[in-house]
Amino acid sequence: MALDVAVPDRPTLSSAVETAEYDDVDVQGDEYRRDELSEALADGAWDDAFTRWAADTGIDEDTWAIVTDLDLVAEFDFFWDSFAGRVGYHAPGLPENWREREIHPDIESWETVSSINAGLTELGQVVCDVLADDYLDWEAQEVDAGDLPDF
Numbered sequence: 001m002a003l004d005v006a007v008p009d010r011p012t013l014s015s016a017v018e019t020a021e022y023d024d025v026d027v028q029g030d031e032y033r034r035d036e037l038s039e040a041l042a043d044g045a046w047d048d049a050f051t052r053w054a055a056d057t058g059i060d061e062d063t064w065a066i067v068t069d070l071d072l073v074a075e076f077d078f079f080w081d082s083f084a085g086r087v088g089y090h091a092p093g094l095p096e097n098w099r100e101r102e103i104h105p106d107i108e109s110w111e112t113v114s115s116i117n118a119g120l121t122e123l124g125q126v127v128c129d130v131l132a133d134d135y136l137d138w139e140a141q142e143v144d145a146g147d148l149p150d151f
């Protein structure tokens with residue numbers, strides 16, 4: 001199913017955020033290259049990735065309206081993981097206690113929450129893939145054989 005909505009504004013990446021603050025990522029190193037990633041997103045990676053994702057997402061327009069109302073796209077973060085040689089990301093999501101917190105009046109089921117969380121995770125991965133495949137030409141840091149553990 002295609003999601004027929006306008007491409008939202010791309011997230012603003014902040015160099016002040018440490019990836020250790022996220023419990024869903026594990027990054028070694030501290031050179032995140034967010035300025036360069038921001039440039040690539042501005043140069044079309046965000047629009048390309050969103051368009052690819054929207055063509056095949058399971059999120060419908062009503063559910064996307066919730067994402068938009070909550071400004072969840074702004075909470076995305078993308079960063080370079082030099083050790084793994086890949087673009088990493090942190091996707092926003094709705095918490096398990098969404099019902100108690102009354103996050104949004106149109107969220108009435110776990111199905112909606114799961115759809116949003118899964119859809120945003122998929123969007124984050126598509127953005128990383130588009131950045132890596134079409135916009136970046138970065139390599140992982142070479143690991144010196146002396147740095148490898150003895151087994």
